[in-house]
Amino acid sequence: GDQVEQSPSALSLHEGTGSALRCNFTTTMRAVQWFRKNSRGSLINLFYLASGTKENGRLKSAFDSKERYSTLHIRDAQLEDSGTYFCAALNTNTGKLTFGDGTVLTVKP
């Protein structure tokens, strides 16, 4: 079946710094979504990409269907960015999303 490999599993950043999360796909996917799980347990949409890149504030995401990966870049990290980030790849034929295992991001003062 479809598989999504997300890395790193955990990431620690100091305020003001940045890094990138990555998801690799074992097959060609139609689109990718990135989510953040907030303190209440809700999954918040960050990006939906069918191709190319999108940017929103301090977050930027890219998706390359042919090369089978997506990235989420965080710059100028703030304490409130802490949480668990998930990527998910969409199989349009089935409407099914396959999730990565998540990245636990901790931003420290």
Next chain:
Amino acid sequence: VTLLEQNPRWRLVPRGQAVNLRCILKNSQYPWMSWYQQDLQKQLQWLFTLRSPGDKEVKSLPGADYLATRVTDTELRLQVANMSQGRTLYCTCSAALGGPNTGQLYFGEGSKLTVL
């Protein structure tokens, strides 16, 4: 604006007892409704996608048995039985398949189940 309303948000479930979950769709522009589970290992997994009233599907996974029903255009239900491990069930919605951005998924706030 909240697209989905799930209830209950939390439930303690005596071992061997079934629990019924409901999800109400607030915006008919996103009629494709699905259930996802997140187990204790935090793995998120698709369970069902039901589009039409009357659609039903069953599935057995490690730790629980499921029966999903699309009751109406705005209501999706999930019965969870024989649960041996706690989990969180998320309801989702999306626009019709096909066309740009129609696969984008929106999540409800989840129903967290704990086994007693």
